[in-house]
Amino acid sequence: MDSRLTTDELVARTGETADRLLRWRELGLLARDVEGTDWRADDFDRVRLIQYAERRGVVADEIAAARETQGDVLGRYVTMSRGPRTRRITALDSAARRADLDQRVALRVWSAAGRRDEPDLDDDDVATLRNVRSALATGLPEEAVLQLVRVYADALGRVAEAECRLFHYYVHDRLKSEGLAGAELVAATDAAAERLFAMIEPAIVYFHRKAWARALRDDMILHLVDEGGAAPSSAPGEEQISILFVDLAQFTPLTEVMGDATAAEVVDRFSDIVRDAASRHEGRVLKQIGDAFMLVFRDAAEAVACALETDRLAALEHEFPALRFGVHSGRALYREGDYVGASVNVAARVLDAAERHQVLVTAAVRDQASDVSELTFRLLEVRALKGMAEPVELYEVQRSTERPARAVDPVCGMQLDVGRARARLRWHDRELMFCSDNCLRQFVATPERYRIGS
Numbered sequence: 001m002d003s004r005l006t007t008d009e010l011v012a013r014t015g016e017t018a019d020r021l022l023r024w025r026e027l028g029l030l031a032r033d034v035e036g037t038d039w040r041a042d043d044f045d046r047v048r049l050i051q052y053a054e055r056r057g058v059v060a061d062e063i064a065a066a067r068e069t070q071g072d073v074l075g076r077y078v079t080m081s082r083g084p085r086t087r088r089i090t091a092l093d094s095a096a097r098r099a100d101l102d103q104r105v106a107l108r109v110w111s112a113a114g115r116r117d118e119p120d121l122d123d124d125d126v127a128t129l130r131n132v133r134s135a136l137a138t139g140l141p142e143e144a145v146l147q148l149v150r151v152y153a154d155a156l157g158r159v160a161e162a163e164c165r166l167f168h169y170y171v172h173d174r175l176k177s178e179g180l181a182g183a184e185l186v187a188a189t190d191a192a193a194e195r196l197f198a199m200i201e202p203a204i205v206y207f208h209r210k211a212w213a214r215a216l217r218d219d220m221i222l223h224l225v226d227e228g229g230a231a232p233s234s235a236p237g238e239e240q241i242s243i244l245f246v247d248l249a250q251f252t253p254l255t256e257v258m259g260d261a262t263a264a265e266v267v268d269r270f271s272d273i274v275r276d277a278a279s280r281h282e283g284r285v286l287k288q289i290g291d292a293f294m295l296v297f298r299d300a301a302e303a304v305a306c307a308l309e310t311d312r313l314a315a316l317e318h319e320f321p322a323l324r325f326g327v328h329s330g331r332a333l334y335r336e337g338d339y340v341g342a343s344v345n346v347a348a349r350v351l352d353a354a355e356r357h358q359v360l361v362t363a364a365v366r367d368q369a370s371d372v373s374e375l376t377f378r379l380l381e382v383r384a385l386k387g388m389a390e391p392v393e394l395y396e397v398q399r400s401t402e403r404p405a406r407a408v409d410p411v412c413g414m415q416l417d418v419g420r421a422r423a424r425l426r427w428h429d430r431e432l433m434f435c436s437d438n439c440l441r442q443f444v445a446t447p448e449r450y451r452i453g454s
């Protein structure tokens with residue numbers, strides 16, 4: 001696409017009418033400096049962006065209006081989003097042919113990558129389809145290749161989105177709130193973007209290398225265990241793991257009373273605590289859903305130790321909610337960087353059964369961790385868990401160490417350092433403590449809504 005395009009070519013490639021293209025040129029959205037009927041190479045990308053904007057409800061006139069205050073928005077996105085210019089645009093079927101890859105497989109790869117909305121493939125895409133063909137030729141089955149494609153697309157999609165959003169909220173919006181506007185705001189944003197964007201790809205390579213080294217270390221253990229004569233798994237990717245779920249015991253009331261911003265700040269602190277404890281106990285944070293974390297461990301005793309460590313670290317915090325924990329060990333299938341199977345569901349149900357500060361485990365965990373002398377398990381009950389056919393024996397892990405004295409704010413559930421509570425109230429011969437005047441006021445207004453713990 002180095003050369004210019006004729007109107008017919010641009011119409012054919014974009015599906016737009018010549019009239020609409022000419023109108024966009026009049027609005028200044030496409031190149032004006034071209035003589036006759038030719039169009040510039042990047043007009044193709046500009047048309048795609050206008051089409052995308054229109055699908056999102058922003059019409060061409062609005063983009064043209066934005067030019068007045070923000071400059072050439074389209075041009076900036078074309079420049080920033082296009083890597084090296086390797087632009088020979090093809091459709092998926094011809095790209096698959098060029099890569100010598102089966103059409104059906106190419107379509108599945110394109111779906112797995114989440115790019116069915118992008119009909120234009122360029123040389124980079126063809127090279128990637130060739131890589132897929134090479135991977136298949138080494139003997140990696142199609143299902144495994146597709147899993148890998150999904151992991152790349154999801155993980156790096158999240159990376160790219162975070163880069164753009166965080167830049168927008170913390171750089172662009174801040175410059176705006178400092179009073180910059182118009183050309184000045186554009187210039188300041190662009191200058192910051194240029195410096196930051198230069199760091200992105202080196203950072204991705206760096207973090208991938210570090211994670212790769214950790215994954216290899218874990219893989220080495222898999223080899224050592226396999227060579228030790230363990231029975232081969234019946235399904236590919238089946239592994240023996242211990243799963244720990246942890247969440248904040250009273251997150252919903254906390255969010256309601258304290259608001260989203262405070263709740264998000266609590267989750268950030270919680271995230272740091274969980275990651276800190278996981279790295280000390282050979283665990284990996286697999287995912288986070290709101291205020292709940294799922295972690296995996298090779299060793300059941302480490303999973304329990306990690307739960308206790310997380311609870312200990314959280315107890316040291318002032319103004320922090322109580323945590324609860326559920327641990328289960330069993331076999332699960334490794335899929336797309338995640339684990340799937342009944343064992344995962346059991347662990348999640350064990351968490352549901354836990355009260356504040358409780359570390360609940362199943363008999364499988366107790367059996368595997370029972371030789372650790374610091375750990376003692378108390379049989380709580382044999383309980384029917386939601387969705388489980390058989391009742392499950394639940395054990396509470398007993399702690400040897402005392403938790404620091406903490407008062408609990410009855411409104412938001414935050415645990416308070418007794419000396420640092422911001423509000424107090426004498427209530428039926430008790431002294432209640434609150435994190436804020438706001439919680440105190442809420443309590444006084446409707447005391448019957450809140451349960452006062454012992």
Ligand SMILES: [Zn+2]
Pocket residue numbers: 409411412413414434435436439
């Ligand atoms: Zn409170």
